[in-house]
Amino acid sequence: MRIGLIGVGRIGSLHAQTLHDLEIVESVFLADADVARAHETADKLGIAAAGSVAELFASRPDGVVIAAATQAHAELVHLAAAAGVPAFCEKPLASDLAGTHETLATVAAAGIPLQMGFQRRFDAGYAAAREALAAGELGRLHAVWACTLDPAPPHASYIPASGGIFADCSVHDIDAVRWVTGHEVVEVMATGANRGADFFAEAGDVDTANALMTLDDGTLVALAASRYNGSGYDVRLELHGSQRTVIAGLDERLPAGSAEPGVTWPGGPAYANFAERFSEAYVAELRAFVDVAAGRIESPCRGEDALAALCVAHACERSRREGRSVRVEEIAQEVPPQ
Incomplete structure (x- = not known):
């Protein structure tokens, strides 16, 4: 090839x-x-x-x-x-x-064939969480928590064309939630704040954001994003079920420390960036693409998946700007398929 x-x-x-x-x-x-x-x-x-x-x-x-x-x-x-x-x-x-x-x-x-670059679908932890949920090991899923917390903001010149924190940063969490749970986001309520560099506000963006998302089966998803997580690159997905909880991204390199006396876990070193956190996933997704290009498999992450995640990200952004709950169908219906 x-x-x-x-x-x-x-x-x-x-x-x-x-x-x-x-x-x-x-x-x-x-x-x-x-x-x-x-x-x-x-x-x-x-x-x-x-x-x-x-x-x-x-x-x-x-x-x-x-x-x-x-x-x-x-x-x-x-x-x-x-x-x-x-x-x-x-x-x-x-x-x-x-x-x-x-x-x-x-x-x-x-x-x-078209494959989109949502590498979390190829991360071992995310895949294991998806399999555990599908196998019924968690019981009834009642809550999901997802985060992407960057250790430092990008250059100021990047922000105006980034699409905003939800489309640029949280869209990976949104795709992961869809893929892991097998359900669609139907409604969002989002907010954000700026307590860092002025260039975020100047571009109409925020450096920290949260969203509460509701899935089509009623499951609640709490989403968090930040450009200022000084401990390191923290990306996790938590699935809380009636029988069991599993967390992707909970390992020795988690960029966090316990406040409990005598607890030394995690031992680090913390993940410094996305290349370290998802090194194996990046290899796996490109290996999959070579198989897609060769006609051996269907695309594991289609363009339609990117569209669905972007609709949710835009719903979050509208909710943040307008201070109201936004249904994803409101966004999707504004630009009908060609």
Whole structure:
């Protein structure tokens, strides 16, 4: 398999190394808007770099991994569809719902496989929690708690185009809740606060947010997000059942400490960033994509999953801004499928 990779920034460089190390990938071909950066990354790995995205597609790769800037995702997926090349795309598929619908229609018309980059579906803890729930080990699920707590905020220039904390950060939790529980979010009530850098408020965003979400079976989900978790990168999903509770992300590297005297667990070191926390998941999701591109399996995370999660994130954002409960169908019906 020959895989193209577009975008060699922070996540793209990680994917480049992962693809290079996968034994089922014969070769990797890189492209980036910054051609010099593409060649620099390629030289470090001993792989090839293209002078442009057009050159990459002209080389007829067996699949393409899209890890470019958010605003370029939709256009690049359109190019993959036009070339008939199976695509893996980091979230979001497009920055808005209309663009997401349009891109999904293009993908469907072209008939190419599309896999979205929600790596938590490939994390061992999340998968085990899903299996335990499906097997009935938890009894009746009565509450879910999900969090993404970043150790430090991104650069100020990133925030205005990020889509807001729910679409940028919590969308991973939203997808994980849908995937693990097998249920859809139907209503949300959200709030947020700014007690950190001014650039969040200046962009109309918040640095800390919470949402109470209701699933279609009545289960309550509490969601938390923050850009200022100084202890480290804390990402967890808790499932509380009538018979048992299980928690994904509860291990020795949990970025938290007990206030109880004499308790030394967890022992650390704490997870510093997403690359450490989900290192194995990133490998597993790209291994799965190679199988998708080869036609061996169906996409384990479709574009429609990205659309569903984005609708919930937008509902949370509207709820935060307007101070009211928002039903997800209110968002979804505003931009009907094409």
